[in-house]
Amino acid sequence: MAQHHSLSTRAIHADHEFLGPSAAVAPDISLTTTFRQVQGLDESSSHPSNPVADIYARETRPVVTRVEKVLESVIGGPTALFPSGIAAAFTILLHVRPDTVAISQGYHGVHQAIRIYRKTRGESNVALIALDDEYPQGNTLAWLETPLNPTGECRSIEHYARRAHEAGGQLCVDSTFGPPPIQDPFKWGADIIMHSASKYFGGHSDALLGTVSVRTPEEWYSLWDLRTYTGSCVGSLETWLLLRSVKTLVLRVPAQCETATKLAAWLASISRVKGSPSAEEGTTGFIEDVWHASLQDGADRFVGAGKQMSIGSACFSFSMTSEKYAEHIGHNLSLFTPAASLGAVESLIEQRILADPKADPRMVRVSIGLESFEDLKADLVAGFAKVKAMKV
Numbered sequence: 001m002a003q004h005h006s007l008s009t010r011a012i013h014a015d016h017e018f019l020g021p022s023a024a025v026a027p028d029i030s031l032t033t034t035f036r037q038v039q040g041l042d043e044s045s046s047h048p049s050n051p052v053a054d055i056y057a058r059e060t061r062p063v064v065t066r067v068e069k070v071l072e073s074v075i076g077g078p079t080a081l082f083p084s085g086i087a088a089a090f091t092i093l094l095h096v097r098p099d100t101v102a103i104s105q106g107y108h109g110v111h112q113a114i115r116i117y118r119k120t121r122g123e124s125n126v127a128l129i130a131l132d133d134e135y136p137q138g139n140t141l142a143w144l145e146t147p148l149n150p151t152g153e154c155r156s157i158e159h160y161a162r163r164a165h166e167a168g169g170q171l172c173v174d175s176t177f178g179p180p181p182i183q184d185p186f187k188w189g190a191d192i193i194m195h196s197a198s199k200y201f202g203g204h205s206d207a208l209l210g211t212v213s214v215r216t217p218e219e220w221y222s223l224w225d226l227r228t229y230t231g232s233c234v235g236s237l238e239t240w241l242l243l244r245s246v247k248t249l250v251l252r253v254p255a256q257c258e259t260a261t262k263l264a265a266w267l268a269s270i271s272r273v274k275g276s277p278s279a280e281e282g283t284t285g286f287i288e289d290v291w292h293a294s295l296q297d298g299a300d301r302f303v304g305a306g307k308q309m310s311i312g313s314a315c316f317s318f319s320m321t322s323e324k325y326a327e328h329i330g331h332n333l334s335l336f337t338p339a340a341s342l343g344a345v346e347s348l349i350e351q352r353i354l355a356d357p358k359a360d361p362r363m364v365r366v367s368i369g370l371e372s373f374e375d376l377k378a379d380l381v382a383g384f385a386k387v388k389a390m391k392v
């Protein structure tokens with residue numbers, strides 16, 4: 001489908017040219033593992049990115065082919081689907097086979113995937129360095145997560161792409177917190193883009209998925225080969241849920257980000273560190289500090305029209321003035337659910353220490369859904385009063 005169409009149009013129609021003359025408008029879930037054989041089929045004329053006929057579901061299945069066409073158009077490069085974000089991350093490591101991995105902070109599970117990759121190569125054969133260390137010449141993979149979990153703050157894709165390329169290496173961006181349409185890492189020099197599609201792409205807390213996008217069909221074929229022969233294949237139901245959800249991605253994400261930006265600004269205004277003295281009665285004394293791309297130092301370098309992100313992410317963090325508040329706030333709200341994960345239509349809240357034992361126990365992460373700003377703000381104000389009244 002022509003890339004001149006808008007992102008929202010492509011999210012709905014990009015798979016249509018690959019469909020037969022009487023294809024179902026609403027795609028089938030299609031549970032089949034195997035397909036009736038076509039006699040005399042010339043397999044050499046068929047490519048797994050666009051199979052003439054499907055044979056066995058680990059190799060290709062129509063619902064996966066369809067969603068990959070849509071994702072390719074929406075993300076901007078050939079895309080392979082995986083059964084989780086971590087499966088996607090691990091396959092990137094197998095695909096690049098880096099001798100050096102440069103990474104700092106970010107999602108803990110990715111660090112565990114790197115640990116296992118190093119084990120498969122022999123630990124001493126794969127150097128692990130910080131993102132801002134000097135990169136040795138050679139096959140270095142710089143792994144940049146931006147915006148960053150859990151604060152939602154940005155780091156420059158352009159900067160790390162230049163550094164990786166100068167050393168002859170590659171830059172992978174974990175863009176989970178900045179899905180389309182708010183961030184396009186390819187535009188700033190990324191070689192590989194990863195998403196945990198369990199978050200915004202799936203968008204409804206009901207499908208565990210991951211994506212890897214690359215620049216060329218040859219690289220896609222390498223990802224397909226690794227997926228097929230490590231058996232890292234996606235179920236039909238999850239894929240079908242993704243195909244349904246990606247159609248509304250372009251509506252959901254900016255709305256969630258807009259509400260999150262307003263909430264971050266409001267929380268900053270009542271915080272001890274960034275606050276204003278004129279904050280409303282009953283709202284002060286709860287929030288210590290707030291982090292969000294729109295509040296970070298040099299925010300205008302990152303967020304706004306034509307910048308790396310059109311708007312700050314829908315997931316961000318704040319710290320409360322006491323551990324007690326941070327521990328109990330999530331269980332004293334009615335619209336936020338205390339739970340791990342992010343990116344879905346419903347707002348979630350989590351005391352960070354439950355996910356990261358090294359986190360400040362006063363720190364709280366929120367993922368903003370599609371409820372209204374006024375409702376979420378009122379829910380938090382009511383929650384503040386409840387945790388203040390608690391005797392623990």
Ligand SMILES: *Cc1c(COP(=O)(O)O)cnc(C)c1O
Pocket residue numbers: 084085086087107109110145149174176177196197198199208209210
């Ligand atoms: C959730 C997440 C992952 C891992 O994805 P799963 O789908 O849970 O395997 C990786 N990176 C980031 C930034 C995430 O938020």
